[in-house]
Amino acid sequence: MKIKNIEASTLFEYNHGLRDHYEYKDAMFTNSLFKDFITANGMKSWDGESTKDIICLEFNYGTRSYEEEIKHIQKIARKARIEFKVAKNSGSQLQLERQQNKKKKIAELYRFALKHKDDYDKKTKEEIRTLFYNDGVSVEYLTYKKKGEVKRREIIHYRMLYRSTGKAKKGSCMFIRDSLWKKAHDFLYMGIKLPKHNAKLVEISAYAPLISSAIVGRVKINPRNILILKDVDTICKTNIVSVETDERKQCRAVPYENYELKSTLFDGQALIDTSIFPNWGRGYVLLRQHFTKMAAFCADIQGFYRDYFGDQYESATVIDMFGNEHFVKDIQLITTDNACKWLKFQLSYDYWCQKVEENGCLFGVVKTAHQSKLGDV
Structure with a gap:
């Protein structure tokens, strides 16, 4: 589903009357369990193809002060004068007209800056981000007539919702209608x-x-x-080379002998029974749910339990880390506490189960294995 990906600094300037438009490009609100939820709970779209209810903001730039804007205009004016001389010497009427139009545009920018001298507000990209995170931001949408006249204006106010781990690297963030x-x-x-x-x-x-991660299936x-x-944590003693920083913030390699190295065996892994493994999956599926992420590898869990418990299979039980008893015949997936990020917030097992049940017990599949580009190697 298409959404707008807006550069925050241009939106800030547009809302302060310093621009006649804000910069944006089309982005995708990808399929996810969160998208399923918000679609069923009020998000409007046009034929399921685009929506204004969610936008993405990028914070790549800050804004200029009045003095900086004048210096910027003077800089492009100097460059334009050189280009005008080149066009004049070339004898090309087309190039000359282009440079004359550019000259007029620069003059308009200068007059506009003088007129709005008191409206300029220098802010860093971090300051704009803080402002929008705390106060939200309004976005104006214009609908035009065929002749270019404004037919309708719509202003929507948005509030910051989340930054995904992928988007966080770029400093971008998802905002949603109030x-x-x-x-x-x-x-x-x-x-x-939160306290x-x-x-x-x-x-x-x-x-x-995590529940907003893009998925390919459920x-x-x-x-x-x-x-x-x-x-399970294992500790072994081995010789290592540790990369550290000294008091001058310089990196240095420090060797240690018989260093106790800890390794978590099943960190983020799981086993998923063949009975529920999707038929389009290949070997494993990367799963997402509320505060939960795991790489679940296809395994014959029930086949193992039948062999292990034999005649006791129907009544056999195992105890989980919370003390809950499970019939082995019912177990569909096995994982560890490291896949359950909700434990970091002192949530109970029953509370998490309830939230998953409210979501139809569906887990999103982020990806599965695919054939190598190199073929069978």
């Missing part, structure tokens, strides 16, 4: 209320958007049929 914010926020955050002091802001900002798993076990 009226949808509470529903969307409560869904993403599972209703978690005023010592809140885990970094952690929740990273884990809440698989239904009863959360109460998931066996969650405590992960």
Whole structure:
């Protein structure tokens, strides 16, 4: 579904009357469990192809002060004068007309800057981000008649919703229409209320958007049929070279002998039973749900339990890390606590199960294995 990806600095200047348009490009609001939820809970779209209810903002630039704007105009004016002389000497009437038009445009920019001298507000991209995160931002949409006249103006106010781990690298962020914010926020955050002091802001900002990850499919798993076990750490002594920084912030390689190196064996891994593994999957599926991420490898869990328990299979049980008893015949997936990020926020097993059940027990499949470009190697 198409959404607008807007450069925040140009939107800031547009809203302050310093631009006649803001810069944007088309982006995609990808398929996800979050998209399923918000579509069913009020998000409007045009034939399922585009929506104004969600936008993406990028914070790549700051804004200039009045003095900086004048210097910028003077710089392009100097360059334009050189280009005008080149065009004049070339004898090309077309190039000369282009440079004359550019000269007029620069003059208009200069007059505009003088007229709006008091409207310029220098801000860094970080300051714009903070402003939009705290106060939200309004976006004006214009509809034009065939002759270019403005037919209709629509202003929508948006609030910051989340930064996905991928988008965070680029400093971009998803904003949503005011009226949808509470529903969307409560869904993403599972209703978690952060304390005023010592809140885990970094952690929740990273884990809440997991359910908004782009997916290629879905698989239904009863959360109460998931066996969650405590992960296993192993420690071995070995010789290592540690890269460290000294008091001058310089990197240096420091060798250590008999260093105790810890390794978590099943970090983020899971086994998924063949009975529910999607027939289009190849070997494993990368799963997402509320505060949950795991790489689930296809395995015959039930076949193993039948062989292991024999005649006791129908009544055999195992205990998970929370002390809950599970019939082995019901277990569809086995994973460890490291896949369950909700544990970092002191949520109970039953509460998480309830939230997954509210979502139809569907887990999003981010990806599966695919054939190598090199063929069978």
